[in-house]
Amino acid sequence: MIRRPRRNRQTEVLRNLVQETTLSVNDFIFPLFVIEGQNQRVEVASMPGISRFSIDTLQEEIASCVDLGIKAFAPFPSIPERLKDKYATESHNPDGLYANAIREIKRNFPEVVLFTDVAMDPYSSDGHDGIVENDEILNDESLEVLGKMALAQAQAGADVVAPSDMMDGRIGHIRRVLDEHGYQKVGIMSYAAKYASAFYGPFRDALSSAPKKGDKKTYQMDPANSREALVEAELDIAEGADSLMVKPALAYLDIIKALRERSNLPIAAYNVSGEYAMVKAAAERGWIDGEKAMLESLLSIKRAGADIILTYFAKEFAQSLKK
Ligand code: PBG
Secondary structure, eight states, rough: OOOOOGGGSSSHHHHHOOOOOOOOOEEEEEEEESSSSSSSSOOOSSSSTOOEOOOOHHHHHHHHHHTOOOOEEEEEEEOOGOOOOOGGGGOTTSSSSSHHHHHHHHHOOOOSSSEEEETTTTTTTSSSSSSEETEEEESSSHHHHHHHHHHHHHHHOEEEEEEOOTTTHHHHHHHHHHHHOTTTTOOEEEEEEEOOOOGHHHHHHHHHHOOOOSSTTSSSTTTTOSSHHHHHHHHHTTTTEEEEEEEGGEEEEEEEHHHHOOOSSOOOEOOOOOHHHHHHHHHHHSSOOHHHHHHHHHHHHHHHSEEEEEEETTHHHHHHHHO
């Protein structure tokens, strides 16, 4: 044998030299759940290690992440039922839970970068990402709400708004609204290829945001499709997106790779709640090594071509580096 690939794997130093992909704390955005009240820190039952924080305790959580080198965050609000309505009015309340959380984080940690969520579902009494009329999810009418929401977030201090709703034309509409109000510097990370996935279950528990009726298949993508992701990405690029996201990540590594090959924009991947919960549940039972499975999952997402990874593992990853 002349060729022996095992020669390069003989020692750890050799293996490190030939390693093609590495992970660092700079790769991650850490999602955070915000709830009303004071001194609250409530663990999400289906996401061990992840809690919902009131605005005050959230500052402590962010401080501990910043100490570990995690400096990019994606907060999501949990809105009480009494504030939800058909038009998600609370979503653009300049004094609501979300705007207050954004302002408080930027006041305490001006250097952190906040990716804020633009979508109606946490505020919608129908639990959908658009206005519901006779069981139909209206597109253009919903854009109006998304524009107001993005503007309220920019005014509160968001660095990048991240529309996760999958309405057509939202990137262009939000870009126009932001620019008209002088927020040219606020970026847009588009959830370009967001699939109608079963892996969002724990997230919907955390925010009580599940659809009251029906599913999200008329706006989120069919898991059977990949070319459709390219169409979505092309449109979002043309409409002014600054980065493109694929969601979920692990079951869609081919989509991450396809977007990486076709676009020069930064590609983000969302390692979603169900993907996190699966690793945690199996590790709790002693069926897999949780830390190794975490590192392998994150590496595979990066290897597929993601520059940025949104993951509930971000803090744990940073802690594992310190060990
Ligand atoms: C909704 C939204 C969802 C997630 C982020 N934004 C769920 C959904 O579409 O129902 C899921 C994130 C996760 O599962 O971690 N706008």
